[in-house]
Amino acid sequence: MFHFMKDQIQAAKPSRRSFLKMSAAGVGGFILAASLPGASRKAFASEGDFAQPFVHIRPDNKVVVLIKHLDKGQGTATGLATLVADELDADAAQIETNFAPANVELYKNLAFGMQGTGGSTAMANSFLQYRTAGAAAKAMLVAAAARKWGVDAATITVSKGVVTSASGQSASFGDLAALAANEDVPAEPVLKTPDQWVYIGKSFPRVDVPAKSHGSVGLYGMDHQAENMLVAVLARPPRFGGVPTGFEAAKAREVKGVVDVVQVPSGVAVLATSTWPAIAARDLLEVTWDESGAETRSTDEMAKELADMTATKGISVPGSHGDAEAAIASAAKVIEVDYAFPFLAHAPMEPLDITVFFDGEKAEFWTGSQFQTIDQMVSSKILGLTPDKVTINTTWAGGSFGRRAQPDSHYFAEAALIAKARLEAGNAAQPIKVVWTREDDIRGGYYRPMVAHKAKVGFDDKGQVTGWSHRVAAKSIMQGTAFEQFAMKDGVDATTVEGIGELPYELPAFQTEVHNAKTPVPVLWWRSVGHTHTGFVAETMMDRLAKEAGEDPLDYRLKRIKNERLAGVLKLVAEKANWSTPLPEGRYRGIAAVESFGSYVAEVAEISFREDGTVKVEKVTCAVDCGLPINPDNIVAQVEGGVGYGLGAVLRNEITMTDGEVDQSNFDTYLPLRMTDMPKVEVHIVPSTEAPTGIGEPGTPPVGPAVANAIAAAKGEWVTVLPFSRHGYA
């Protein structure tokens, strides 16, 4: 997501002046912080000041790296710890991580200007910041050791967490922490040159794997426990846009453990002393709904509306060149291809959850917050507090795929409203955990938008393209949110058209138009956002164009490609997948390449067909260029997972509605990818010294079109209406 903000990463590099400031804090520990402009050293040390740091070294010799991003499985905590550990020359075993508190000044994403995680920006925006924090900490440890031993700092070396002088003295980081806290923060700590890196580009153990392999207590928001805590489960409107007008709760209140029933704008909450009674009692509520503003159409009707929109002229998307319409009008041959993409739920393994404690003066939340700044602002407003009175304890998240990155912070708002209503009704302040069941998650909206595309391409008599006119229709993700003013220009939402406003291939004339559809169904970014559909369209169209020209799909692309790095991954994947070698009988392959979020990924899918006609994806070979590979094994893991996530969706996922009500409710109707569906995935990383870019999302877009192209290689027909299960392929 936030592709549009990508360019700001470079522009937003922290200025040295305001960058690092040291402060003493804790007992005998020392802390390094990116400081508030003008903040004094004292300010950081004072009690109750939440302006906390990136690096904390404890007397017990542990180095705690403060993680400003949410880690929902993409490995960011490990990545940021790697940067600090390397510059600090720490031993991997002494590194721990903690999630940073909500503090926009200290912990903003330098690509967004607010604290938040998304758009595969975590490593890119932090690369210099976290290395600098590690380098400064090392310089201060060295200075402290020099002072203590009375030696020249230049004679001191640091390796694997041990500080040593030329004359033989040595000390651990923990030994020196208290002294180092008194040293000045170097204005310009010297960063290592790439040849000096010990972890970056090599390997660093994942910081979370041991805890996650032992079922450790309290890792996730869902696991939060507290004395006297209530659990809330809500009956939410059956149709999007509905609001509760009243309820009958006599039966619900009879369930042992139920404490209260509270109506809020998003639904009616049953509060109980534990989770099960709340779930059971929720089903006994009778709620009346005002559905005057609700979506009552079926998804078939919505799909038709979108398709109809693409038949008319829309808003021009920047990036057009040439006169595509004129070229098509005088073409020897014209093809017109309509695509239809369904709503998709993110369905992270951990359904949403959030715990709130509000006592009228201050509030505290525990959850996998992904947009801390917005979550803090929205909830503080509801609770009548200043943002500094709202503490957010970010937990590990059991997946997100975009779901927790909330422009409207709806799940924070809901929890805040419940807590506020309880307090206003005269109840004592109590922690309240709002738990979403899987049904609430699947039926809860914030879907990948439903999208229609229409591609109209003209050819000359040799099958060469003369012009391509394209239209997209979807509900905008940004419109109506706080991001609209930055993210929409002249009616064009970049997240709707990213990847199709301009193609990475040289074509004589090309233009795209967009229509913004309206529906009360809330939509959101879903792992790789617009590229989930634009990548599919662009890369299946490229195969069609190659066929019209009578050329090999790989050669066709390479001959016209404008971007060297995209060409690089295409060539690499072709070589690794033996593109030019014929396949055994019954096997077919397809290729696709998509640039997203500044990273380049090409994939070759090799498929066969089962006896029942369904597709078995045997193997996906991937080539990845995400700049400097900080942690190669994590890149491989993210691409493996990204391929699986994208494949599961194109095979058989769709949210459909009948008269506005969602037809799916759980994993028995919204069928997840399983072990038996998982292809072999082989990932090849392009060695690079370019600035690092993200990898959480870019593995996802190419898999759908690669498989669709493989199906077309077998059957001569491209799937244009998703998912594949609609055509008997899954």
Next chain:
Amino acid sequence: MSVSVTINGTSRIIDADPETPLLWVIRDELGMTGTKFGCGVAQCGACTVHQDGIPIRSCQTSLQDAEGTSITTIEGVSGKAADAVRSAWEELSVAQCGYCQSGQILAATALLSETPKPTDEDIDAAMDGNVCRCATYARIRQAIHVAAEKMEA
């Protein structure tokens, strides 16, 4: 009403509605949060525990059905297969978000206890009920093979 169940080797008397799913007893009453809630309808395996050594879905097992049996959760699972599985899981960095992994580890441990040298088909059969939305399946498969080798060594 109280029900007696052995959890991770300790016998416990639990005072809760006997219809309560074991999942919520383990998580809310006993405060052991390693066993996860993923779907509540026997579709994902996040809630997998062992009942007398057999993997079951604790979201579909009532407290009453667990009466008198021995339940093992991620917090308590141990022995040759469990140790091999954990060490393979760490070696290959299997977990991404990790939310499904308690269930995966219990399912894999049960598989290896029964079938110390599983084939890919055995793995498909044993693991297909355990969903991983991060799609760590390739590493899960590989880690099971690695764990099998570790058990032999």
